[in-house]
Amino acid sequence: MTAKVRVATTSLAGCFGCHMSFLDIDERILPLLERVTLDRSPLTDQKHAGPCAVGLVEGGVCNEDNLHVLREFRAQCQVLVAVGACAINGGLPAQRNHFEVGDLLRRVYTEEPGLTRRVVPDDPELPLLFDKVRPLHELVKVDYFIPGCPPPAEAFWAFLSDLLDGKEPRLPKGAIRYD
Amino acid sequence: MRSASDILNAHRGDPTRLVQILRDAQHACGNWLPARVLSEIARGLGLPRARVEGVAGFYAFLNLKPVGRFRVLVSDNVTDRFAGSAETCGALCQRLGVKRGHVRSDGRVSVDFTSCTGLCDQGPALLVNGLAIPQVTGERLDQVVRLIEADTPVDEWPADLRRVQDGVRLQGPVLGATLEPGAALHRVLHASPDDVLATLKDSKLRGRGGAGFPVATKWETCRTAPGDSVVVCNADEGEPGTFKDRALLMRRADLVVEGMTIAARFTGATQGFIYLRGEYEFLLPHLNEVLSKRRAAKLLGTGICGDRGFDFDVDVHLGAGAYVCGEETALLESLEGKRGVPRHRPPFPVTHGYLGRPTTVNNVETYADAAVIFGLGLEAWKALGTEQSSGSKLLSIAGDVERPGIFEVPWGTTVREVLKLAGAGSVKAVQVGGPSGELISPKELDRRIAFEDLPCAGAIAVFNESRDLLEVVVNYAHFFAHESCGFCTPCRVGTHVATRSLDKLRQGRGSSAELAELGTLTRLLRDTSHCGLGNTAPNAWRHYLDKFPDDLARRLQAGFVPAFDVDAALVAARTARGETP
Amino acid sequence: MSSFTLDGADVAFTEGQTIIEAARVAGRFIPSLCAHPEFPAHGSCRVCTVLVNGRPMSSCTTKASEGQVVESNTAALNRDRQALVQMLFVEGNHFCPGCEKSGACTLQSLGKELGVTSAGFAHESPTRPVDASHPDILLDFNRCILCELCVRASADVDHKDVFALSGRGLHKHLIVNAESGRLADTGMSLEDKAMTVCPVGVILKKRQGFSTPIGARRDDVQTPRQRLEAGRKP
Known part of the structure; x- marks a missing residue:
C-alpha cells in the first residue's frame, strides 16, 4: 500500500462554507481518507501545518493572522489551492474594500450606540486589519483555484481524485461555479 | 468674461466644433468646465448632455473638476525626466506651496505631469494654461514662480520665457526649401490629374506619420471616391520624443499648407483642416497668420490662383491632450466633436472619413514633401533615399546628445551617422520611432532609417551608459x-x-x-x-x-514576491488604534 | 450560397454578414461578450477574436467572405479569451455570489465556458458608488464592462440618450444624462430597451432580485453555447 498523502485545510477570512461543501462529498470521504491523512484542518483541530502535499485554503486575507497562516501553508504545502470565491477574489469580506479601514474601526467601536468603552481595541490578541481584503494570489504563489461560493462537492472530489491519481487536475465543466 | 452663448455663436452652434467649444468655455470659466456650463453647451448644440460630458471627460486638457487658475503641467517624457523634469516639478511644488496633483487652497495654482509636450530638445518644459514654456530650470524657474505669484496672465508673460526655438540643426530639401508660396501649386494647376498622379507615383512618396502608406494610392482613392472630399493635415504629433512637425510648422507652414492645397486640387476637396495637438497651441497665431496671408495672395479661399473652379480653405482645430488622436480615425472623430476613439476599419477614411466624406489624412511632413516634389521637381527628390524610401526624413533627436534638435537626412542614413550628427557619446540604447517604434542596442547602430529596415516617424531618443x-x-x-x-x-x-x-x-x-x-x-x-x-x-x-x-x-528575484507591502497595509488600522506609525 | 470554414466546418453566409453573425445563424458558437444580435457590432471586448486566414481579427466586425479560413477553437485563442475575461473581472468589482444577475450573466457564463477559475491578475478594486436614486431602477457600476449596449439602446431604440461614456483608459466609465449625475433625473423608465440589454448586472429592476432559484436560472438550464447549438441544423 502506498503512503498516504498529507492534506491540510484552513479558513482565513471565510465562513467555513467551503469546508461544509467539501463534506458534502458524503460517504466518499471514507475512500478518500484511505488515501489521505488530514494535517492541520478545522476537522482535526491541529494548530499548525507540517509538511504536506496539498493545502486547501478557503477565505481571503483580511488581517495579519490570515497572512501568517497563509505563509505557513505556502511554506509547508507542495501544492497550494485557493478554494472558493473569497480566496480567489476576496468575496464577501472584500465588500469593505471601498471604505477606509480606520473609519470602519472607529465607526464600529466608537460611534455605534450601546457601547460602554468608546475606543478602538488595541489588544495584541486581536489581529490588525489590513487596508483591504486581498485574494490569495496577490500574496503568495497559488498553484490551483477551485471557484464557487462554495465550490460544489463535485469540484473537490474531481480535483482531489485527479491530484491523487497523479493527473493534472481538471474541473469538469459543471463544477466550475462562481456562486 | 465670455458667456456660453457667445462661445456657441462664435462657433456657429456647430456640434462638430465641440472640442473647440469646450476649450473656449474652459478658458472662460477659469480653467475648468462646471456641470452647469456643460448643460448650457449641450442645450445650445442640441446634443445630449451626457455626450457633451463624455467628450469633455475624454481629453486630458479638459477639466471636469477645478484645477488651479494657473494649471502647470510638466512634460513627462523620459528625456524630460533625464533633463531634470522631476526636479523642476518638485521645485515648482515646493516654491508654490502645492502638492503635485492638487490645487493650492487659494485656487491659484496646480502642478502635475503631462505626456510629452514635444519640447524634448528644450526640456524640462512646461505647459502653463496650455502655453509652452521651455527650459524651466534656474532663473527661468524663479521667473515662472514670480509670475504666478504676481497673478500675471500667461499671455502677458515675457516673450523670452515663452519663446520656443525651432531647433533645426540640419536642413535638407524640405526645411531648406526656398520655394515662393504658390510656386509648387502653380505647377500642379496646369497639370492633368494623370500627370500629377504619375509624378506622385514616380516620387514613391510614402506617409511620414509612421505607417508609410503610399501617398499616390491614398490620394487617388480619395479622388475617385464619391462625395465631397476633405483634406486633413495630421499635426497631432504625440509620439513621445517627436517634435519635427513643430519645426516644420514654425519654419515651413507655407509649404505644409501648399501641400494640402495641392492635395485639394488633385482630390477635388474644398474643405481642409489642420488638427494641431493641444500642446502646440503656441503655434496657433502663426498658423492663422500664414493662412490669412495665403488667402490674401489668392492661394487659399475661393478662386485660388484665379481659377474660378478652385475653392479650398483650411481651418485649424486644436486637440486637447490625447495621443490616440494621432491615429487617423480617432483624429476624425475628434474633428467631428466626439471622443477620440478609433473607428473600425474598413471603411477607411479615403472613402468614409470626416462626416462620412472621402478624406485624405496625411502627416505634416508628407504635405511639405509633396509641395517640395512638385516645386523642386522629381529628380532632386529621387536623388535622395533608398529603393523603398525616397527623399528626405526629418528626425527629432533628443536625450544624451550634445546637439539635440531637428535633422533632415536622406532616408537610408544609418543610426550611427545620425548619432554622429547629433553628437552622441557612449550609447547604451537608442529608441527609434518613439515608444511604439524599436529600441535598439549598440550592436544595431549600422541599421538604416528606412521603411525596409528601421521605419521611423521622426523620434530618436538616445540613452547613454549611465541611464537605466x-x-x-x-x-x-x-x-x-x-x-x-x-x-x-x-x-x-x-x-x-x-x-x-x-x-x-x-x-x-x-x-x-x-x-x-x-x-x-x-x-x-x-x-x-x-x-x-x-x-x-x-x-x-x-x-x-x-x-x-x-x-x-540582475534585477530578478528567484521566487514570487508579492506587490503587497505589509506595513503600508497596516497603517490605517494602527492609526485607528492610536499607535503612531 | 457563399461559405467560409469555421474550425473546418462549412458556414454559409449572406452578403454583408459578419463572421460571428453567420456563425450564429449556423448554430456555431464563437465566444463573445459585447456582440448583441440586435445591434451593430461594437468590437470592444475582443473576446470574439478569431484567426481569419491566419490573422487575428474580431469576428463581430469582420465581414464574412467566400473561402475564408476561420479558426476559433484553438488553444491559443482560448487562452487569450481567458485572459480578456480575467481582465474584465479584475477591472471592476464582480462578486457573483451577491449579484442579482448571477446565472444570467454573459460575463459569468463566458468565464465558466472558457474554464476560467481565477482572476489571474491583481484586482483593481475601484470605488464605484451605486446609483439607487431612481424609484424603479438600480445602477451598479461595479459590474460595468463598458460594452455600450445600454448607451446604444437608449440612443437608437428608446431615443432618450440616458447613458454615455466618459473618462478614458482605465478611468473610462458609464455616466447618465443629468446635470446631477443621478439616474432619477433622466428619462429612464422600466419599459426602455436599455433595461434589457446589459450583459452583466449593472441595470437592475428594483425589488426583483434573486427571483429565480439557483438551478433554474437562464444559464443553469442551458449555457449560451448550448442554447446556440440547440438551434444548429443537422
Missing part, C-alpha cells in the same frame, strides 16, 4: 496606459496591468511571474487590440526583454 533602461521602458508603459482610449479590453486593462508588472521589476521585486505576465500581455495587446496604440504598446518592453537580458537578469 528599465526606467525608460517603465516611463513608456505608463505613457500608453495614460493614453489608452479605453475602448477595447486588452488595451484599457492590459496597458495598466503592464505598468504594475514593470514597476515591480524596476523596484527589484519582480520574478518569473512578472515576465510570464508581460509575455501574456505582449501577445494579447499585439493580437487582440482594436488599434495601433494597443498593438505597439508592448514594443518597448518586448525589445528591452529580448535585447537586454543581462540588464534585467
Whole structure:
C-alpha cells in the first residue's frame, strides 16, 4: 500500500462554507481518507501545518493572522489551492474594500450606540486589519483555484481524485461555479 | 468674461466644433468646465448632455473638476525626466506651496505631469494654461514662480520665457526649401490629374506619420471616391520624443499648407483642416497668420490662383491632450466633436472619413514633401533615399546628445551617422520611432532609417551608459496606459496591468511571474487590440526583454514576491488604534 | 450560397454578414461578450477574436467572405479569451455570489465556458458608488464592462440618450444624462430597451432580485453555447 498523502485545510477570512461543501462529498470521504491523512484542518483541530502535499485554503486575507497562516501553508504545502470565491477574489469580506479601514474601526467601536468603552481595541490578541481584503494570489504563489461560493462537492472530489491519481487536475465543466 | 452663448455663436452652434467649444468655455470659466456650463453647451448644440460630458471627460486638457487658475503641467517624457523634469516639478511644488496633483487652497495654482509636450530638445518644459514654456530650470524657474505669484496672465508673460526655438540643426530639401508660396501649386494647376498622379507615383512618396502608406494610392482613392472630399493635415504629433512637425510648422507652414492645397486640387476637396495637438497651441497665431496671408495672395479661399473652379480653405482645430488622436480615425472623430476613439476599419477614411466624406489624412511632413516634389521637381527628390524610401526624413533627436534638435537626412542614413550628427557619446540604447517604434542596442547602430529596415516617424531618443533602461521602458508603459482610449479590453486593462508588472521589476521585486505576465500581455495587446496604440504598446518592453537580458537578469528575484507591502497595509488600522506609525 | 470554414466546418453566409453573425445563424458558437444580435457590432471586448486566414481579427466586425479560413477553437485563442475575461473581472468589482444577475450573466457564463477559475491578475478594486436614486431602477457600476449596449439602446431604440461614456483608459466609465449625475433625473423608465440589454448586472429592476432559484436560472438550464447549438441544423 502506498503512503498516504498529507492534506491540510484552513479558513482565513471565510465562513467555513467551503469546508461544509467539501463534506458534502458524503460517504466518499471514507475512500478518500484511505488515501489521505488530514494535517492541520478545522476537522482535526491541529494548530499548525507540517509538511504536506496539498493545502486547501478557503477565505481571503483580511488581517495579519490570515497572512501568517497563509505563509505557513505556502511554506509547508507542495501544492497550494485557493478554494472558493473569497480566496480567489476576496468575496464577501472584500465588500469593505471601498471604505477606509480606520473609519470602519472607529465607526464600529466608537460611534455605534450601546457601547460602554468608546475606543478602538488595541489588544495584541486581536489581529490588525489590513487596508483591504486581498485574494490569495496577490500574496503568495497559488498553484490551483477551485471557484464557487462554495465550490460544489463535485469540484473537490474531481480535483482531489485527479491530484491523487497523479493527473493534472481538471474541473469538469459543471463544477466550475462562481456562486 | 465670455458667456456660453457667445462661445456657441462664435462657433456657429456647430456640434462638430465641440472640442473647440469646450476649450473656449474652459478658458472662460477659469480653467475648468462646471456641470452647469456643460448643460448650457449641450442645450445650445442640441446634443445630449451626457455626450457633451463624455467628450469633455475624454481629453486630458479638459477639466471636469477645478484645477488651479494657473494649471502647470510638466512634460513627462523620459528625456524630460533625464533633463531634470522631476526636479523642476518638485521645485515648482515646493516654491508654490502645492502638492503635485492638487490645487493650492487659494485656487491659484496646480502642478502635475503631462505626456510629452514635444519640447524634448528644450526640456524640462512646461505647459502653463496650455502655453509652452521651455527650459524651466534656474532663473527661468524663479521667473515662472514670480509670475504666478504676481497673478500675471500667461499671455502677458515675457516673450523670452515663452519663446520656443525651432531647433533645426540640419536642413535638407524640405526645411531648406526656398520655394515662393504658390510656386509648387502653380505647377500642379496646369497639370492633368494623370500627370500629377504619375509624378506622385514616380516620387514613391510614402506617409511620414509612421505607417508609410503610399501617398499616390491614398490620394487617388480619395479622388475617385464619391462625395465631397476633405483634406486633413495630421499635426497631432504625440509620439513621445517627436517634435519635427513643430519645426516644420514654425519654419515651413507655407509649404505644409501648399501641400494640402495641392492635395485639394488633385482630390477635388474644398474643405481642409489642420488638427494641431493641444500642446502646440503656441503655434496657433502663426498658423492663422500664414493662412490669412495665403488667402490674401489668392492661394487659399475661393478662386485660388484665379481659377474660378478652385475653392479650398483650411481651418485649424486644436486637440486637447490625447495621443490616440494621432491615429487617423480617432483624429476624425475628434474633428467631428466626439471622443477620440478609433473607428473600425474598413471603411477607411479615403472613402468614409470626416462626416462620412472621402478624406485624405496625411502627416505634416508628407504635405511639405509633396509641395517640395512638385516645386523642386522629381529628380532632386529621387536623388535622395533608398529603393523603398525616397527623399528626405526629418528626425527629432533628443536625450544624451550634445546637439539635440531637428535633422533632415536622406532616408537610408544609418543610426550611427545620425548619432554622429547629433553628437552622441557612449550609447547604451537608442529608441527609434518613439515608444511604439524599436529600441535598439549598440550592436544595431549600422541599421538604416528606412521603411525596409528601421521605419521611423521622426523620434530618436538616445540613452547613454549611465541611464537605466528599465526606467525608460517603465516611463513608456505608463505613457500608453495614460493614453489608452479605453475602448477595447486588452488595451484599457492590459496597458495598466503592464505598468504594475514593470514597476515591480524596476523596484527589484519582480520574478518569473512578472515576465510570464508581460509575455501574456505582449501577445494579447499585439493580437487582440482594436488599434495601433494597443498593438505597439508592448514594443518597448518586448525589445528591452529580448535585447537586454543581462540588464534585467540582475534585477530578478528567484521566487514570487508579492506587490503587497505589509506595513503600508497596516497603517490605517494602527492609526485607528492610536499607535503612531 | 457563399461559405467560409469555421474550425473546418462549412458556414454559409449572406452578403454583408459578419463572421460571428453567420456563425450564429449556423448554430456555431464563437465566444463573445459585447456582440448583441440586435445591434451593430461594437468590437470592444475582443473576446470574439478569431484567426481569419491566419490573422487575428474580431469576428463581430469582420465581414464574412467566400473561402475564408476561420479558426476559433484553438488553444491559443482560448487562452487569450481567458485572459480578456480575467481582465474584465479584475477591472471592476464582480462578486457573483451577491449579484442579482448571477446565472444570467454573459460575463459569468463566458468565464465558466472558457474554464476560467481565477482572476489571474491583481484586482483593481475601484470605488464605484451605486446609483439607487431612481424609484424603479438600480445602477451598479461595479459590474460595468463598458460594452455600450445600454448607451446604444437608449440612443437608437428608446431615443432618450440616458447613458454615455466618459473618462478614458482605465478611468473610462458609464455616466447618465443629468446635470446631477443621478439616474432619477433622466428619462429612464422600466419599459426602455436599455433595461434589457446589459450583459452583466449593472441595470437592475428594483425589488426583483434573486427571483429565480439557483438551478433554474437562464444559464443553469442551458449555457449560451448550448442554447446556440440547440438551434444548429443537422
